Amino acid sequence: MTTPKRTLKATHITMAHGAGGKAMRDLIEDVFVGSFDNSHLNALEDQARIDLAELQRDGNRIAFTTDGYVVDPIEFLGGNIGALAVNGTVNDLAVSGAIPKYLSCSMILEEGLEVAQLRRIVDSMRAAADAAGVAIVTGDTKVVPKGKGDKIFISTTGIGVIPEGIEISASRVKPGDKVIVNGWVGDHGAAILNARGDLALDVELHTDCQPLHELMQVMLKACPDLHAVRDASRGGVATVVNEFAETSGVAIRLYENAVPVRTEVRGVCEILGLDALYFANEGKLVAVVPAADADAVLAAMQAHPAGKEAAIIGEAYEGVAGRVVVQTGFGGERILDMLVGEQLPRIC
Amino acid sequence: MTTPKRTLKATHITMAHGAGGKAMRDLIEDVFVGSFDNSHLNALEDQARIDLAELQRDGNRIAFTTDGYVVDPIEFLGGNIGALAVNGTVNDLAVSGAIPKYLSCSMILEEGLEVAQLRRIVDSMRAAADAAGVAIVTGDTKVVPKGKGDKIFISTTGIGVIPEGIEISASRVKPGDKVIVNGWVGDHGAAILNARGDLALDVELHTDCQPLHELMQVMLKACPDLHAVRDASRGGVATVVNEFAETSGVAIRLYENAVPVRTEVRGVCEILGLDALYFANEGKLVAVVPAADADAVLAAMQAHPAGKEAAIIGEAYEGVAGRVVVQTGFGGERILDMLVGEQLPRIC
Numbered sequence: 001m002t003t004p005k006r007t008l009k010a011t012h013i014t015m016a017h018g019a020g021g022k023a024m025r026d027l028i029e030d031v032f033v034g035s036f037d038n039s040h041l042n043a044l045e046d047q048a049r050i051d052l053a054e055l056q057r058d059g060n061r062i063a064f065t066t067d068g069y070v071v072d073p074i075e076f077l078g079g080n081i082g083a084l085a086v087n088g089t090v091n092d093l094a095v096s097g098a099i100p101k102y103l104s105c106s107m108i109l110e111e112g113l114e115v116a117q118l119r120r121i122v123d124s125m126r127a128a129a130d131a132a133g134v135a136i137v138t139g140d141t142k143v144v145p146k147g148k149g150d151k152i153f154i155s156t157t158g159i160g161v162i163p164e165g166i167e168i169s170a171s172r173v174k175p176g177d178k179v180i181v182n183g184w185v186g187d188h189g190a191a192i193l194n195a196r197g198d199l200a201l202d203v204e205l206h207t208d209c210q211p212l213h214e215l216m217q218v219m220l221k222a223c224p225d226l227h228a229v230r231d232a233s234r235g236g237v238a239t240v241v242n243e244f245a246e247t248s249g250v251a252i253r254l255y256e257n258a259v260p261v262r263t264e265v266r267g268v269c270e271i272l273g274l275d276a277l278y279f280a281n282e283g284k285l286v287a288v289v290p291a292a293d294a295d296a297v298l299a300a301m302q303a304h305p306a307g308k309e310a311a312i313i314g315e316a317y318e319g320v321a322g323r324v325v326v327q328t329g330f331g332g333e334r335i336l337d338m339l340v341g342e343q344l345p346r347i348c
Numbered sequence: 349m350t351t352p353k354r355t356l357k358a359t360h361i362t363m364a365h366g367a368g369g370k371a372m373r374d375l376i377e378d379v380f381v382g383s384f385d386n387s388h389l390n391a392l393e394d395q396a397r398i399d400l401a402e403l404q405r406d407g408n409r410i411a412f413t414t415d416g417y418v419v420d421p422i423e424f425l426g427g428n429i430g431a432l433a434v435n436g437t438v439n440d441l442a443v444s445g446a447i448p449k450y451l452s453c454s455m456i457l458e459e460g461l462e463v464a465q466l467r468r469i470v471d472s473m474r475a476a477a478d479a480a481g482v483a484i485v486t487g488d489t490k491v492v493p494k495g496k497g498d499k500i501f502i503s504t505t506g507i508g509v510i511p512e513g514i515e516i517s518a519s520r521v522k523p524g525d526k527v528i529v530n531g532w533v534g535d536h537g538a539a540i541l542n543a544r545g546d547l548a549l550d551v552e553l554h555t556d557c558q559p560l561h562e563l564m565q566v567m568l569k570a571c572p573d574l575h576a577v578r579d580a581s582r583g584g585v586a587t588v589v590n591e592f593a594e595t596s597g598v599a600i601r602l603y604e605n606a607v608p609v610r611t612e613v614r615g616v617c618e619i620l621g622l623d624a625l626y627f628a629n630e631g632k633l634v635a636v637v638p639a640a641d642a643d644a645v646l647a648a649m650q651a652h653p654a655g656k657e658a659a660i661i662g663e664a665y666e667g668v669a670g671r672v673v674v675q676t677g678f679g680g681e682r683i684l685d686m687l688v689g690e691q692l693p694r695i696c
Binding site for chain 1: 362363364366367368369370371372373391392393394395396397398399400401403404408409410411412413414415416417418420440441443444446450452453454455456485486487488489490491492493495496497498501503505507508510517518519578579581582583584587591595628685686687688689690691692693694
């Protein structure tokens with residue numbers, strides 16, 4: 001690691017840090033290059049240059065994805081907006097079967113943001129990038145006047161390589177397929193709600209923010225023919241399952257009792273009259289796998305730290321195309337719709 | 349072109365349009381997919397998948413770059429934030445010599461934004477993408493509450509392919525090299541200032557927002573060994589030339605009389621006591637070329653619509669490393685520093 005240039009004297013972000021001149025250069029060299037530190041970024045060109053031959057070692061297609069992060073508050077138990085911005089995009093790559101490789105980072109800072117807080121967020125991004133085996137190779141910084149933004153918004157964009165033979169798509173769900181989730185559902189949503197202080201609960205709720213690229217490779221080893229996988233972030237497990245049912249033209253049934261939900265999260269849901277199936281997650285995926293491979297995939301997941309609490313939570317069947325139902329603990333069934341209206345604003 | 353699903357009934361953006369549920373889906377399918385319309389995006393997967401073989405037809409390296417756009421106002425003479433967000437990233441790819449290929453788009457919308465205005469911006473993005481030969485293949489939309497953003501922020505990230513043999517870098521400027529700009533300097537900065545209504549001038553000032561990928565290929569044909577090229581957006585020509593001088597460890601002299609500045613822009617500068625060399629551009633590049641090739645490159649540029657007013661505006665020389673001086677019309681010289689502090693906030 002090169003020694004960062006400690007060129008930034010300011011304690012708070014000013015409009016000058018987004019003006020393209022010397023102050024911006026100091027911010028970039030000290031905070032961003034100082035932390036992300038890789039040969040692509042350190043060159044300070046306006047674009048990173050990546051050898052196609054290097055990408056081709058892992059496959060013949062790239063996955064390309066982007067996400068904006070506007071979570072409020074920007075720091076919370078178990079993570080912050082920076083860790084989220086890296087893991088979220090890493091996971092959007094990972095669920096296609098891709099091996100995550102390179103990230104870009106576009107920051108929109110609000111005038112007045114504390115530089116110390118920005119450093120913490122950027123350092124979390126670096127740590128998350130290291131854990132996921134990716135490098136943040138290009139970026140941009142803008143500053144908006146106080147009251148025209150909200151501390152920090154981050155957009156990350158990722159490139160990964162999809163190994164040959166993998167065809168994961170929301171359109172490939174077949175009747176009979178099993179639906180698997182890799183652990184506790186709703187942790188992130190509950191953690192953010194609690195961090196806002198609105199709940200006044202005496203519980204510690206941590207985000208589940210984690211990278212899923214290793215877990216995905218373990219799952220693909222157990223079953224190279226995973227049909228559909230998505231990470232269940234904004235909109236939760238309910239939204240992903242609805243997207244699968246609609247895109248594939250099948251019906252999906254979930255078993256309420258089989259969905260892993262922590263007692264504390266269940267408590268938050270009961271207080272607010274909300275359903276954990278709609279709660280955001282930042283380290284959870286929903287996978288649809290051929291029935292014959294379901295047990296093998298489940299076992300492989302449970303053997304990995306990111307899938308210890310994995311569970312089969314439902315199955316696809318020939319029914320009304322696009323319909324999702326939940327079999328409740330009492331044996332009844334209710335329809336689980338796409339989220340209508342707004343449940344939890346700025347959850348990611 | 350597929351017929352867009354006119355699923356969006358709302359006239360203004362609400363928090364529900366960023367909540368991950370049905371309202372967001374309607375917004376995406378109607379406004380974004382309806383306009384951008386390409387097979388990658390239409391699949392509505394969480395990531396686009398791109399064949400490496402397709403990229404390899406044009407070269408063996410990709411360029412990868414990102415930029416955030418927060419310009420205020422979001423619509424102005426000759427363009428809007430959408431056209432800027434596409435052309436800006438296309439140009440960051442183009443100046444590396446890359447052929448722009450794919451873009452991602454992350455939108456942060458403020459609650460209350462008029463849907464009709466969003467449609468205009470998105471349609472401008474599509475038009476700009478078509479003009480640059482790129483497709484917007486993946487995206488994300490977030491909504492922040494009224495007063496926590498400012499109408500619309502856009503982050504675009506681009507992938508382009510660099511043809512073999514091209515090595516353009518800010519570090520390759522050599523003493524004797526000529527500095528060329530492709531036309532009128534400062535139009536965008538002046539247009540935005542005027543659009544804000546602060547100047548109360550009775551002139552029409554248009555942004556110069558345009559793609560530079562074709563011009564770059566024309567220049568490379570005239571001289572495959574272009575040394576350094578950057579687009580002179582935020583911070584203007586002065587900032588780019590300072591970056592070249594610093595990175596390459598040379599001195600650069602500009603000839604004030606040779607820099608093309610429109611009379612109207614010159615007028616704005618005089619009123620405000622500002623220097624057009626620091627004004628933002630959105631369709632201007634600064635190229636440093638070997639002296640022997642300068643006339644050929646200049647002629648090639650002038651034969652292309654994006655380079656009609658191109659001019660040789662300076663040269664590199666062996667002097668104080670990193671120093672940039674301007675030879676004034678009166679024969680004197682002044683130092684042209686990096687921009688210190690803030691000149692024009694939210695210019696792009």
